[in-house]
Amino acid sequence: MVENIRENYRLYDGFVIIHGTDTMAYTASALSFALENLGKPVILTGSQVPLSELRSDGRDNFLGAVYIAGHYVIPEVTLYFNNKLYRGNRCVKISSESFRAFDSPNLAPLLTMAVDITVNWSSIFRMNTLAAFRVNTNMTRNVGLLRLFPSITAETVRAFLQPPMEGIVLQTYGAGNCPDDRRDIIAEIQTAADRGMIILNCTQCSSGGVSASYQTGKVLLDAGVIPGSDITPEAALSKLSYILGQPNFSLEEKRRQLKRNLRGEISVSTATGRTFTFEDSEFIRAVVDTLRIGSSKEVQAVSETLFPPLLCAAARNGDLNAIKYMQETGANLTGHDYDGRTALHLAASEGHTEVVRFLLENGCSIYARDRFGNTPFMDSIRNRKLDTIEIIKQCGGHLINESxxxxxxxxxxxxxxxxxxxxxxxxxxxxxxxxxxxxxxxxxxxxxxxxxxxxxxxxxxxxxxxxxxxxxxxxxxxxxxxxxxxxxxxxxxxxxxxxxxxxxxxxxxxxxxxxxxxx
Structure with a gap:
């Protein structure tokens, strides 16, 4: 799959993969790590009832996935099922019988398909590096999943932790707990960690994550176990396999990378520890008060209407400070104006390289098209902005469907x-x-x-x-x-x-x- 995507990456705006439902969540997680610096949508979908049957859900799932891949620049590996688009590495299969076969327990759907299509743009994970798309297939298979249960023996744990095993996902109780009176098990875990095995802690619960707040959780942390936040077992295995497969990473670097949010697989808190709401912006509040708007949906609509033209105007003028300020007040930097042009389109057209770099580092897509079918890369070419062309090329910019x-x-x-x-x-x-x-x-x-x-x-x-x-x-x-x-x-x-x-x-x-x- 990854080789097919690599070979055809420049030819298509998005990719849809038809996959069996039993291991779809595992594949989605693995692809999310293998496809580095992804700038185009990759959507997995399938069916609970075979497509050959009249009442199959596969037809709607497939058509919905194709529609999303062709209409929205959501640069992630995602999973589309039962009218909802989920981040691939946050998904688990929850039912073998229901059409609602998948769920994302700790993250709301990225898109919901109904009479109206609702996209949660603020939740889209975007890469913040100036690097081109590439495929990384160096993923080790010497990883495993060990689930704790009350009567598990130290001998079982010891046998599981023996070479050639390089890393394990340890499924613990509740918020990442292991009974602190099971010194035999903790000793085996610490011995394995001391000899270089990487152990990632994730919860057995369907929602929530691990925490070292409890004494029983801190015991594992002291033994060298890495807390996995709210990562799913499927994503944990893929992340572990991906990081262990990087030959240039030292042991400490591997442990550090496991704690990072690499592809949106874990929830992270902001530096301020608070969540921004549109009511926090004095400007938006003033507009809302003037228009007598009260509901959150109306406030959201006003914000989505006002911010894109302001961002585009600032980008056209090269006003980086204004763009940063609007970002701090909750503006979506990927929003577009009435012609479908984003701030990156304008900055690329005008050759404002610092603005272009900032927008790219904050997840703006080089593949977004305006109503005329132009991408920021094509705009930089047509306006002869050589420095901008070079910057976008570093991020994998290329011409799309130009004869x-x-x-x-x-x-x-x-x-x-x-x-x-x-x-x-x-x-x-x-x-x-x-x-x-x-x-x-x-x-x-x-x-x-x-x-x-x-x-x-x-x-x-x-x-x-x-x-x-x-x-x-x-x-x-x-x-x-x-x-x-x-x-x-x-x-x-x-x-x-x-x-x-x-x-x-x-x-x-x-x-x-x-x-x-x-x-």
Whole structure:
């Protein structure tokens, strides 16, 4: 599955995986850790009743998953079942008979499908690093799940903790408790932890999490057991397998990473220890008071209406302080205006690199489309913002569903007007510079026809188009320049070609970049 997603990641806006329900929660958890820096939706779904039967729930589940993947940029591995979209690593299967087969005990659904579709945007987990999507398949299988019960023996625990076991998920009572009078079991656990085994504590309860507040929970903490907060057993196994599989992590780093919220698998409290409500914003309160709005839904609606245009205006002006202030007062940085444009669209268009970095580090999607189908990456290219293009490329930015013919027209247009910066922008974005228009002309051919010397020089010196490449009629750029009476241009092309032959060996041209760096 991960290999299929990696191979097709640039071709699609989202992915839907049909999966059996018995192990779907395990797969969703594993995928959430294997797919690093995910920027597109990956949705698992299935059915309780086989799709071949008339009353199957699979049809609605599948159509709902496809609809969500195509309409909403929710950059997580999720699970869609019975009209609800859950975070994949927070799900458990709760029924073998009901259509409500899955639940997320410690996190409300990310999306609810009814007459209206309600998206809980504030709960969407977004990566906060400037890094591109990649797949990590280094996951160890030497992990296990040990569930405590009153009559369990120390011998059983000792046998379970022996090599090749590298880590275990310890399911304890209540809020992460183990009887402090079972010194034999605690001794076995501490011995294993001392020799380097990683033990993650999670509760046997269906909701809630572990805590070291009780003496019986602190005993395990002192023995070297890592508290797992409210993580599910399925997610705990996947997280343990993922972290233990990282060859560059020391033992201490592995233990530290287990305590972190890597993919939204655990609940974390804010630094202030309080939850923001829209009523906390003096500005929103003033608007609410003016409009005589009282219900929380109405306050939410006003906030969702006002914040996006304000964010977009601040992004257009490069006002990073204003954006930070609005974020502190509860604004959703991924919100969009009436044209579907986000703050990242505006910042990318204007080339405000600091704003772009901040928005990307706070989870704004580079794949969000406005009503015209443009992404922030495409906006940065069309507006020739080279620094912004480079930043978004670091995060995995790429062109989506742009046909080679459309790109060729844009390239040829830039070449015809001597727009060297535009050519640089498309080249930097990874466009195939040798794509041809309806006449079989590349940008170099068009530049030669229109006697655009700077464009010709850039295209040749960047090694993106060979000078001897013929167009659709079999003519090279030099021949076309001569045919149109540009003898000096034809001579320049030949002169540049001869100079480059002395510096760059043949076969050094690349479709999506400069010269072959190995030469």
């Amino acid at each position: 080679p013919f459309e790109l060729a027209v844009l390239l040829c247009s830039a070449a015809a007007t001597n727009d060297v910066t535009g050519l640089q922008a498309y080249h930097m974005a990874g466009v195939d510079m040798m794509c041809t228009d309806y006449s079989g002309n590349t940008a170099l051919h068009v530049a030669a026809i229109n006697n655009q010397l700077e464009a010709i020089q850039y295209l040749l010196e960047s090694h993106v188009i060979p000078a001897n490449k013929p167009n659709g009629e079999g003519f090279t750029a030099a021949e076309l320049a001569a045919q149109h009476g540009h003898q000096k241009t034809a001579s320049l092309i030949k002169e540049l070609t001869d100079k480059l032959k002395e510096k760059i060996p043949s076969g050094s041209f690349k479709l999506n970049g400069g010269p072959n760096r190995s030469t």
